[in-house]
Amino acid sequence: MQTIPGIGPVFAAVLIAEIGDVACFAGPGRLCSWAGLTPRRRASDTKVHRGPITKQGSPLLRRACVGAVRRSGADTPMRRLKDRIVDCRGTTARNVAKTAAARRLLTRVCYALCDGAVRCLTKPDPARAGRNAADA
Template sequence: MLAAVFVAEIGDITRFPGPAQLASWAGLTPKHRESDTTVHRGRITKQGSRLVRWAAVEAVQRLPGHTRLGGFRDQVGARRGRNIGVVAPSD
């Protein structure tokens, strides 16, 4: 079901040069405001497809903790809160 949402909403994946651009298009990147030496990062931008954001969050929440991404989610979630762990970017 989630794969169908991704395919229908994203369309041709080759239009994005990399995963960072796709995450930005979906609104899963943090707000970034910068002035001289001061940087402010906030909540996710939520610009883009609401269905893609929903499907991405659902997919990450269902991952078992023993996988690399699931372990990262749990580690960040323990430190900063479960919701932040779910949308945290893993490099």
């Protein structure tokens, strides 16, 4: 899990202590929902109201994820996502961008705990993808 940029030994310990057994969650979406990093959605018939994050679950886990994004280096995938959202939506969306990047970080942590391998850290090489498809 510490191979993910922005996660050190202390943050990894907080994640493991707060999440516990990751098998309790059906997938990364459920873990992010439990951590309170998903937007609130209220719907009735044809009306849909989207609001701020739900803030359910562990505030320590949510605060640690957002803090990891805030302190990450400029060359990390989470920071690039945050900067891209701020560029598109303006500086008033800085908190929205931090929360979106924190959710992406928690998704990668969920995959690391489930599979033992971190997904999406590097972009796939198109040359290798074509060769692997031809080998199959």
